[in-house]
Each structure stands twice: as C-alpha cells, then as structure tokens.
Amino acid sequence: AQKVTQAQTEISVVEKEDVTLDCVYETRDTTYYLFWYKQPPSGELVFLIRRNSFDEQNEISGRYSWNFQKSTSSFNFTITASQVVDSAVYFCALSGYQAGTALIFGKGTTLSVSS
C-alpha cells in the first residue's frame, strides 16, 4: 500500500529562520512521483513541485529547495529565510505510475512564521 507520513504536525519559526518540512513515503512501485502542495489560509491548494522517482537530483527554486533521497524514502522541503507569507499548511503527496492512481496525501504540516 502507498502511504505518506509527515511527522511534524506544526512548526513555528521566526522570520528569516530556515525551516525543513519532513516527508517519508512508502510504495511498492518502482516508478512513482512525489509532490509538495501549499495550502495558505485562503484554502486553495497550490502545486509547488513534482519529483520523479528516477531523478534524484535535488532542486532549488528561489528560497525553496527539495531533497529527495530514495535510500531513505524521504522527500524533504526546506524554506530558507522564511517569511510571514510562507505561513500555510504544506502537504506532501505520492502518485503511482499507473494511470488509475490518484494522489495520496500526507496529513500536512502547519507552518507558522512570525515577524
């Protein structure tokens, strides 16, 4: 069975601190896809990144970076120099390769950034 675990329920930081959100997944598929979504207080789900299981390169986009480690089944998300606007719930998700699979979401991590 597929499963995504986000062990951190809530994280609070002060602006400009770096913060890492953890994501651990379980799957029997050899090909799969990992995602991060952001849900700000307004409630919408915003796509942030997709990572393919066959590409273990880390990725950086501005203040955001993602560390994918297949050996530990982890796909962690780091925000550098956090800002108040980063306050949101962040979801990690997993999709299998087969056409019929939907997204399996973790429970989410609520990030609060104070000024």
Place this chain on the structure above:
Amino acid sequence: DAGVIQSPRHEVTEMGQEVTLRCKPISGHNSLFWYRQTMMRGLELLIYFNNNVPIDDSGMPEDRFSAKMPNASFSTLKIQPSEPRDSAVYFCASRRGLAGGPSSYEQYFGPGTRLTVT
C-alpha cells in the same frame, strides 16, 4: 489560462437536503478528480474520471454520493440526502493525459467548496 473552477464556494444546507457541487476542469485536461478534506481524515480521493468515464469510485463514502461528468468541461458531485458528517471542503482537480510524460501527473486544484450541513 483559467484554472479549475468550482461552484459554489460556500454552501450551507440543512440535513436531508440535496447538494450539488460543480467543477469545470482546465481546458485540455482529460482527467478529473474529486477530493474531500476534513480535519479527521485529511485529503482523500472520492472519485476519478478519465476522458469523462469514472475509473475509480472506491472513495465514495456511500450511495448518498454520486458524481457525473457529462462532457470534458463539466462535472458534478451530488449528495442526496446530505448529513452533518458530510461537512467538509470538497476539491476538484484536473490533469493532462498521461501521454504527456511526467508533468502529466501534476494535478491542479480548484478553490474548493466549503460545505456545511446543519
């Protein structure tokens, strides 16, 4: 390009009433998903359509829930009769056909419909 459109954004109804949620996927996307978000269960898939055909409805809680996709640009999720435990945020998401490669697996979500059943 317009994103996924959902209506209504908020719905308050009394127990026993019929509720219809609507979704317009992104143009050109041929897969559509309905998810439900609650505090207890998080985000869970209700049903998935591919090319307007329901592929997986194993997440539909019970017979009170039904979903249709009469054409590529419109889908409905109906609850009849509604119950207080149906209160949740219902999201619609769409994605391109998987022939488009890895990026096709990216799902884009609508703003959600917050349903309150009293």
